[in-house]
Amino acid sequence: MAASESALAQRLPADILSMYGGTWSTNCTNPNAPKVRVEADALMVERDGQRLTGGKPQAAASYFGNSPPPNYEMALLSEVRGGSELLFLIYRDKRGRYIQLNADGRTAAALGNQLLKVQFFACRTDAVQPQVAAPPPPPATGSIDAVVASPKFGAAWRKALGADAREAWLARMDGPAPPPRWVNVAGARYALNGFCKAHDCYDNSAVQLYAPDTGQMFGFVHRLNRDTLVGNPPPALAAELQRIWKAEFRAQGR
Structure with missing residues (x-):
């Protein structure tokens, strides 16, 4: 954390x-x-x-x-x-x-x-009161896990990636991942998620900041000798994304 x-x-x-x-x-x-x-x-x-x-x-x-x-x-x-x-x-x-x-x-x-x-x-x-029907799933804004798993999250990420969405590990977000969590950055609340490419985590990893209320998605992608900002984040968010990436994927030598 x-x-x-x-x-x-x-x-x-x-x-x-x-x-x-x-x-x-x-x-x-x-x-x-x-x-x-x-x-x-x-x-x-x-x-x-x-x-x-x-x-x-x-x-x-x-x-x-x-x-x-x-x-x-x-x-x-x-x-x-x-x-x-x-x-x-x-x-x-x-x-x-x-x-x-x-x-x-x-x-x-x-x-x-x-x-x-x-x-x-x-x-x-x-x-x-007795309930016969199965309860509805938790609202997307209620649980960080539900937000990250929602179709809106994936669609916003792929849209922000643009041409980079052709890379399967980036588009699917299906590699090893630390637990998602809520963070406050520049006065706004974001869902923070991170993941890395299976069997190649050190050289291929990414972190994301997503605002459920507005649908805005920003990210930082690290590939071997190349770093990319996703979604054109403003300077404060860009700096925070890079700091978060280092904390998640370099602090423990990952």
């Missing part, structure tokens, strides 16, 4: 909050029942008058990769002071959405096995 990202205060996007924000409880009619809260800048667990808080929340629709468990919908990740992780795993079945907790290290010990087994239901009438 680049240092510039770790310095940013991470917040959940508005569309994620509209679906999952608020209070969830093991029993919404009992004010003393264990509960969890999803807020823009924190995930919280409350029990017996005590609260455990995770900061820097992120949404990760593809947390389980290509093999999600049954009824899985979304994962919300956060960091607890001390370095451990607190996860809210969101599922949806005929009863509606519910959250199950997951954690590691001291956070798991603090929660205890019993709290890690229970289900928390949203304390809103619409969230517990």
